Amino acid sequence: MSDSGTDGQVLVARKLVKHFPVNRSSILKREWVVVKAVDGIDFSVTRGECFGLVGESGSGKSTTAYMIVGMYSPTSGELEFRGEDIARPAVQRPMHLKKEIQIIFQDPGSSLNPRRSIADILEMPLRLHSRPKQGKSVERQIIDLLDQVELPAAYRFKSPSTIGGGERQMVAIARALATDPSFIILDEPTSALDVSVQGKIINMLMRLQKEFDLTFLFITHDLSLMRNVATRIAIMYLGKIAEIAPAAEFFESPLHPYTQMLLSSIPVLTKAEMAAKPDKIHSIGEIPSPVNVPPGCNFNTRCPLAQERCFSDDPAMREISPGHFARCHFV
């Protein structure tokens, strides 16, 4: 297992695009429209980091994740994992790459099969990827996995429907760990859970990351959560990345007007947090449909700074300070 690419970059996306053709035909006219879910994004994820991908619903963050795990194949662009091309359908992806990249979904209620016991759920990936056994029985490995996520061994006989939401998500984490991956995508892992459970799950994920030297791509819409876990953050809007920055810098000096609008919309608990937010920008409008992406900068329909130029030229991504990129004419 050697890392290729520069600076230990495990995952690199270049001009990544995913368009979905949608049939809007009626009796009178045949019509196909294109949903531009992901519309040319560039980013890279470094080994051992927790890369946060933030955006509103419909911004394309889950589509990006699904391309990385191989559920979708990109329309165009490059996607590399440790130097190997993964921009193709999952069926053509070699077994060792499937094993390396795992995903944890938002709702453990629907991502775990309700008709199987937890032992069955964990056994499947163990058998499929036939891990080196180290002289251990499958049962022993299942118990070890449950132990990793702090669940008692007796849970292997239970069915997912008999345990709580937080515990279900821990089973989903154990299932992802079963193949001994190096890269895990967390697709809103706690947004279906209560805050008192969220803390436990997140702290556990952070511990597992250190223990197994994992790289995380963390997808969420909760910026306060991102502040506490991510090393770098990318903001997506309508299929494009608006801003990428190291976490601390992202919150201290947000550059893109969309980032500022998002940050100022977050409800917070303390005065210290109030002070940390940028000046209040009242959010206006809604994210446009990805079928009719506005010309020019895609944020121009809601931007408080928008000027004539924004409606004709699409700004390019520029590096404003080291590692801090923004896509706006006015930064």
Added chain:
Amino acid sequence: MTDVLLDIRDLHVAYRVYGGELKVLNGVNFKVAFAEKVGLVGETGCGKTTTMKALLRILPRTARIPKGQILIHGGDVLKMNRGEIADLRGRGLSMIFQDPTSALNPVFTIGQQLYDVIRYSRGDQVADKREVALRALQDARLPDPERMLDSYPVQLSGGMRQRVCIAFAVATARDLLIADEPTTNLDVTIQDQVLRLIRELVEQKGSSLILITHSLGLVRETTDRVYVMYAGNMVEMASTEELFEQPLHPYTQGLLASVPRLTGGGFAEGIPGRIPDYKDPPTGCRFHPRCPHAFEPCAKAMPPFFDQGNGHQVACYLYQEKSEGGTNV
């Protein structure tokens, strides 16, 4: 509080299920004054929505109310007949639900549904229903209300649909607007817009607001006073400012510590354990099996509200000595 609009006293609600009864509400006390914005915070399954359903008399048939009173304008909602209830819902209070998609009927246009609301609340003969409907949609800051009247719910985005529900609610509500997790399914920038709208409309009309949510941040930005609920009991009540400055109940403290902060610095492990089984809830304080400070009296009897000054009330024996005896407020 002198001008009490809503006064829920010692409300118990139980649901019949296979093999027993879920004792969900266990003596809820809750008050709302005129033109006051009250928050009701708690986690999934703590009984927030059950309380409001009892108030609107829309509990499912399996529910039973063994004990309690719900007084609104001094009349007990639980003793009203169907006509009085309809009258109350039509003129007095309305509710915004969490999921606007299932709150709207997909086969009728927004206009048709809105006319129904207006007709029920203002009597059958409303000549100017179109104008009333347009005004309601304008109040909810919906763009192009003329076109909106002829649109079907599927043609609108989630944020728009929730605004339509708000338009429905404020078209009739005069006394009390209940917003049950109005923004849970919405994005943060849309959430900001929707809450701003609710706040403005409530202030403009001088109605009271009950905001039910699990997001502490939203409560802090919207309400004057907060109730914290756990497993069918109110555990703490205080003015919003005071609650966030100085939370007293161990559950409130645990909850606040679990929320990730925008200033960073990590956050607590959360609260160990989970919400109790309502078939066989713990005796005494329902929080005591999860409480880090639990001691002898906690398992014996449910603590009443102890007054801590400034209207700050907490249902916890840790604060018994600091107050002048327990009061059942």
